[in-house]
Amino acid sequence: MKEDNYKLPKEITLAKSAGFCYGVKRAVETVKKLKADNPERSVCVLGELIHNSQVIDELNRLGIKTLVELPECGQGICVVRSHGEAPEVFAKIQKSGFETYDLTCPDVKKVQQKAVELVKNGYYLIIVGKVEHPEVVAIRANALQYGQKVIVATEIEQLKPYENELKSHKKIGIVVQTTQMVSTLNKIIEYLTPISKELHVANTICPSTQRRQIEAKELAALNDLMIVVGSKKSANTTHLAEITKNITTTIHIESEKELENYKDLIEQSQKIAITAGASTPQSIINEVIEKLTK
Ligand code: SF4
Incomplete structure (x- = not known):
C-alpha cells in the first residue's frame, strides 16, 4: 500500500444535499x-x-x-x-x-422584507444571527430604516442587557439569518417566551439550509465518521460540523489535502458520510471522495 493511500472503508455515503444551494x-x-x-x-x-x-x-x-x-x-x-x-x-x-x-x-430578500414588516408594525425586532455576518448587516440596516428597536443575537447573554426593555415592550418579533441552526432559534425562543407579552416568530432559515441540516443529522446517526467539506469562513458549513459533532466523530476540511491529517481516524472508520456547505463546488467534493476511495 502506498504511503498516501487509505484502506477502503466499508461504506461511504454522500449527502444528497451536499454542495451548491x-x-x-x-x-x-x-x-x-x-x-x-x-x-x-x-x-x-x-x-x-x-x-x-x-x-x-x-x-x-x-x-x-x-x-x-x-x-x-x-x-x-x-x-x-x-x-x-x-x-x-x-x-x-x-x-x-x-x-x-x-x-x-430571494430567500434573503424574504428575511429583509419580514424584518421591515415587523418593525413597521411596532415589533421590537430580534435578528437571530451573527452580528458581523454580511447577510445580517444588510437585514439589520433594512429594518433600521423604520425603527431603532433592533437587536442581533445568537446567545441569551446578548439579550440579557435588554431584558427590562423587552419585558416592557408590547410585541417582540424574531427573524433568523438564513443559515442559522434551528437549535439556536429554539434557545432564543425559550428565553423570550416567559418575558414577552406577544412573540411573533418568523422562521426564516432557508429551506435549502434546513434540508441540509436534517440530512446531516440523519447521516451522523448512521455513520462512524462525518466529513464536512467547505470553507471555515462559511457559516452554513461550520454549522453542519457543529450539528454532527454532537452525534458522531466529525472532521471539517476545506479540501482533500487535509484528509492526510486524519488518516488513522479514517482507516478506523467503517462507515463514513460526507456532506458539504452551500458554497462548496462539486469538484472539491469529488476530490475528497476520490482520495477516500483511491
Ligand atoms: S443558503 Fe443558499 S438558498 Fe439559502 S439563503 Fe443562502 S444563498 Fe439562498
Missing part, C-alpha cells in the same frame, strides 16, 4: 453569463461572491473582479452578492457610477 448556483452562473454577455464592460462583485477561493480565482481568470471595498468612482457593472446589502450601499454603488446588478438570494 440554488442561491449560490444562481449567483455563480449569472455572474459568469453577465461577463460573457458583456465582454467589453467591467464586471465586478462587491465582496467575495461565495466563500470559496477556487471559485473566486476562476471568476478572476474570467475577468470578474472582487472588490474588497467600493471605490469612490466606478464604471461597468457592480454585482450585489447573494447575502444582500444595506440600502445605503445600494445608494453608494449607484452614486459611484456603477450599474447595479442585484443577486441577493
Whole structure:
C-alpha cells in the first residue's frame, strides 16, 4: 500500500444535499453569463461572491473582479452578492457610477422584507444571527430604516442587557439569518417566551439550509465518521460540523489535502458520510471522495 493511500472503508455515503444551494448556483452562473454577455464592460462583485477561493480565482481568470471595498468612482457593472446589502450601499454603488446588478438570494430578500414588516408594525425586532455576518448587516440596516428597536443575537447573554426593555415592550418579533441552526432559534425562543407579552416568530432559515441540516443529522446517526467539506469562513458549513459533532466523530476540511491529517481516524472508520456547505463546488467534493476511495 502506498504511503498516501487509505484502506477502503466499508461504506461511504454522500449527502444528497451536499454542495451548491440554488442561491449560490444562481449567483455563480449569472455572474459568469453577465461577463460573457458583456465582454467589453467591467464586471465586478462587491465582496467575495461565495466563500470559496477556487471559485473566486476562476471568476478572476474570467475577468470578474472582487472588490474588497467600493471605490469612490466606478464604471461597468457592480454585482450585489447573494447575502444582500444595506440600502445605503445600494445608494453608494449607484452614486459611484456603477450599474447595479442585484443577486441577493430571494430567500434573503424574504428575511429583509419580514424584518421591515415587523418593525413597521411596532415589533421590537430580534435578528437571530451573527452580528458581523454580511447577510445580517444588510437585514439589520433594512429594518433600521423604520425603527431603532433592533437587536442581533445568537446567545441569551446578548439579550440579557435588554431584558427590562423587552419585558416592557408590547410585541417582540424574531427573524433568523438564513443559515442559522434551528437549535439556536429554539434557545432564543425559550428565553423570550416567559418575558414577552406577544412573540411573533418568523422562521426564516432557508429551506435549502434546513434540508441540509436534517440530512446531516440523519447521516451522523448512521455513520462512524462525518466529513464536512467547505470553507471555515462559511457559516452554513461550520454549522453542519457543529450539528454532527454532537452525534458522531466529525472532521471539517476545506479540501482533500487535509484528509492526510486524519488518516488513522479514517482507516478506523467503517462507515463514513460526507456532506458539504452551500458554497462548496462539486469538484472539491469529488476530490475528497476520490482520495477516500483511491
Ligand atoms: S443558503 Fe439559502 S439563503 Fe443562502 S444563498 Fe443558499 S438558498 Fe439562498
